[in-house]
Each structure stands twice: as structure tokens, then as C-alpha cells.
Amino acid sequence: MQVRNTQQRKLVMDLMRGNLSHPTADEIYALARRKEPRISRGTVYRNLHFLVEAGEIARISVPGSPDHFDSCLAEHHHLHCRRCGRLLDVPGVVFSLEQAVAASLARSGFVIEGVGVIFKGLCPDCSGAASRSCEE
Amino acid sequence: MQVRNTQQRKLVMDLMRGNLSHPTADEIYALARRKEPRISRGTVYRNLHFLVEAGEIARISVPGSPDHFDSCLAEHHHLHCRRCGRLLDVPGVVFSLEQAVAASLARSGFVIEGVGVIFKGLCPDCSGAASRSCEE
DNA sequence: GTAACTGCAAACACTTTGCGAAGCA
DNA sequence: TGCTTCGCAAAGTGTTTGCAGTTAC
Numbered sequence A, B: 001m002q003v004r005n006t007q008q009r010k011l012v013m014d015l016m017r018g019n020l021s022h023p024t025a026d027e028i029y030a031l032a033r034r035k036e037p038r039i040s041r042g043t044v045y046r047n048l049h050f051l052v053e054a055g056e057i058a059r060i061s062v063p064g065s066p067d068h069f070d071s072c073l074a075e076h077h078h079l080h081c082r083r084c085g086r087l088l089d090v091p092g093v094v095f096s097l098e099q100a101v102a103a104s105l106a107r108s109g110f111v112i113e114g115v116g117v118i119f120k121g122l123c124p125d126c127s128g129a130a131s132r133s134c135e136e
Numbered sequence C: 001g002t003a004a005c006t007g008c009a010a011a012c013a014c015t016t017t018g019c020g021a022a023g024c025a
Numbered sequence D: 001t002g003c004t005t006c007g008c009a010a011a012g013t014g015t016t017t018g019c020a021g022t023t024a025c
Helices: A007-017 A025-035 A041-053 A096-107 A124-133 B007-017 B025-035 B041-053 B096-107 B124-133
Strands: A058-062 A065-070 A077-081 A087-090 A111-122 B058-062 B065-070 B077-081 B087-090 B111-122
Touching: A007 A025, A007 A041, A025 A041, A025 A065, A041 A058, A041 A065, A058 A077, B007 B025, B007 B041, B025 B041, B025 B065, B041 B058, B041 B065, B058 B077
Parallel strands: A077 A111, B077 B111
Antiparallel strands: A058 A065, A077 A087, A111 B111, B058 B065, B077 B087
């Protein structure tokens, strides 16, 4: 199966690479339409999947919200803000415990292919706003 | 708001309590219909949410598959089998690393309300089957 | 009696897919 | 030219919701 470098695929790729946050498929679709108004949602989804399969980007599944995509392939934790929905990187984390658990599981016959860790809570912006407005 | 103990709510509660695995809403619905064929999907969803809000059960969001529900409230990790889709408990894990990270994040102004860890891979049954049949 | 709850069905959000047309190699 | 990819729209999946009728308290 011969892979083709279409305008649309290049566009999605560029938008991902130029994006340091963790856009959803729909956010990429919105950005893509600014440059290429005729691009379709299906094409964006297909190309995001293509890039994930090709190992160019990572898919981050977030409970209760659509999937996000990450152009940073280095393994890292995320924080999902319950209030604004933003997905933020947790920097500088060592994975010794998850790795230890994975090793122990492997000894029991599990094949561990990955570990997903997601912190849930409020980001600094939202926790500040929350205390200011006394809500919740 | 006065809470009522309806037949349907009791049934969902009992099915969850008698269930050591991690059924999805649809699995609970199927079980419920065996005892109460007129129960509706909406009622099962509403009651599962009710029980989650009431702190009676936990909701486990699994990337790429419907939500699972867990009658075990003790914090623990899970393994999601890519092959059979089963969700399994990871027993006897200490959470020191996640807790350390959470503490460090808290110092930066994040409000951490929870940590979700999900291992992805193959359970012993499936990893054995996979190597036997040489697939993938 | 009354308001929380139910069953039903339609709506919902996100994602995938079938199809005929378009365009890259 | 041929086969991958596109745009479009419809279907799929899991979940929520509006409503009129029911039922627990």
C-alpha cells in the first residue's frame, strides 16, 4: 500500500507539529478549515489516525471528553482540568513506580504495552478563579 | 430532594454489589433485564450515575471503550486488555509515586482531585493465546 | 398527594464508514 | 493510469434528556 502525501495530510501534520498544546480532532479540524475551507471532518479524523499509526503523534484518551492528540512523543503524565477542560503536561516526572508495577505484572504473565496516568483536578488558573468566586 | 428506593435502583445496586468484575452500563442493563425485563437503558444509566454521585460505586473511564463501573472503592490500578477488552484489577499497589507527583503539583497551584492509572496490554489468558496462535 | 422516578424514544457528542469523485505517483 | 485519498453524508456507538405516566413515601 503506497502512502501519498496529500495537501490535507501535510496540513494536519503541520498543525500538529506547530501545536504545543493537546488539541482535539475538532480543534484541528477548525484550524485546518482556516487554511483549507473545503477539508472535511472525516479527512481530519482519518489523517490523525494515520499519524498515530505511523508513530508521528500520540493519542491521549481523556475520560468524559473527546480524544486529544499530542505531538510530543516522550512519555509523560497529564493533568486534565475539570473546570476548563484543558489538558496540561506534567513535567519532569520519573516513572519508576509504574515501571516497577509493570515489571511485577509482567512476571505474572501480563504483557504490558503502556501505562496511562492522568491526574484530575484544577489547573492553577481555574483553582485561583474558583477560590476568587467562591464557587463549588 | 427526597431520595427514593425504587425497585430498579435496588436492582442496579444489587447487581453491582454482587459483581466482582467491572461491568459496563450495558452489561448491567443486560443483567437487570433478566430480573426486570421492563427496565430501560436510561434508568440503568441514571441509577449508575446516582450510585457514583452517592459514592457507592466508582466509574472507570477506559480509553476507546465504554465506561466501566466498580463496586470496589479502594483506590487501585487497572489493566485493560487490548485483546479481550477485559478490565482487571492490579492488586497490592502502593501509590507513592503518584502521591509524590500530586504533592509536587499541589505546590505549583494545581488542585489534584484524583489520579487515574491504567495499564494497557494483554492479560495472561490473551498473551498465552497470542503466543500460541502466533498472531500479531 | 406529590415530586422523584420510570419507560420510551428522540437527541446528543464524538467518531467511523460507504461511496463516487478527485488527485498524487 | 491506477489506486490512495478526498468530501460528503449517513450510520454507529455510548450516553443523556424531555416528557407523560407511575410509584414510593
